[in-house]
Amino acid sequence: MSVARHPLPSELEGINIDEIAERYTRRYRDITPDWEAFEDAKIEGYKRAQHRFIGAGGSGKHRDPAVIPPRGFTLSIMYVEPGQGNAAHTHEVEEIFFVLQGILTVFVEEEGTGRQIKKRLGPWECVACPPGVIHGYINDSLEPVYFQVMLGRGVPDTMGYADEELFERKDAHLAAE
Numbered sequence: 001m002s003v004a005r006h007p008l009p010s011e012l013e014g015i016n017i018d019e020i021a022e023r024y025t026r027r028y029r030d031i032t033p034d035w036e037a038f039e040d041a042k043i044e045g046y047k048r049a050q051h052r053f054i055g056a057g058g059s060g061k062h063r064d065p066a067v068i069p070p071r072g073f074t075l076s077i078m079y080v081e082p083g084q085g086n087a088a089h090t091h092e093v094e095e096i097f098f099v100l101q102g103i104l105t106v107f108v109e110e111e112g113t114g115r116q117i118k119k120r121l122g123p124w125e126c127v128a129c130p131p132g133v134i135h136g137y138i139n140d141s142l143e144p145v146y147f148q149v150m151l152g153r154g155v156p157d158t159m160g161y162a163d164e165e166l167f168e169r170k171d172a173h174l175a176a177e
Contacts, residue, residue, distance in 0.1 A: 009071075026053045026068050033079060034064075038159070040087040040166055047084045051077040055154055070154030080104070080145050085138030088162040091131060093152035098126040102145030109134040109162065121147075134162050 012020060033049035040046040052067050055074030068075075077100070088109055097106055099121045106127045107116040111134055119127055129135040131152075139145045161167040 024068055026066065028077070030066065031064075038086065039169055040161065043087075045084060046086050047081070048086065049079040051079065053077065055151070072152070072154055074149075074151045074154065074156065076149045078145075078147055078149055080137075080139040080147075082139050082142055082144065086136050087166055088134050088136045089159040090134055090162070091129070091151060091159060092157050093131055095129045095135070095152070096126060096148075096150040097121070097129070097137060098148040098150075099123055100146045100148060102139065102143050102147075103141040104137050104145045104147055105140050106137045107135060109136075 031051045033051055035041060035049050037050040041048055052064060053075045054068040055070035101123055104121050105118050106121060107118045109116045121127060
């Protein structure tokens, strides 16, 4: 007989294993892409779709009750067409981009000067963006790109856009819910 060597979190005590397996499974085919998950996604050049798997909060705010509840991180798949990306921004936690399909150009930017270092990532390559480092990405290839995004907190703050105008309205997309 199997023995659990660590205790269940309090919210799972008394819940049967069938319910746990159902609640903690999310299938791509069941996700509706969210094209309005971010304030900058309304702007040409920054349009992209988020497919949220884990975590109901963070930069993408549209709630979906089928999302796996977060603990220590969020997990999404982004779909970005050629010529699109996102605005330069920071987070209070680490953000990871892991390319699944296509080519993604990720940048980190020096605060105050705007100097950028760019890295082109292909399938099965990733970059970690530390807290407070200005960063972003663009699909400057000819094909769509799919990549995984993880943020290091179950409910992270809304992204801190480097652009002042975008930063001032960073929460405007939340009112549309």
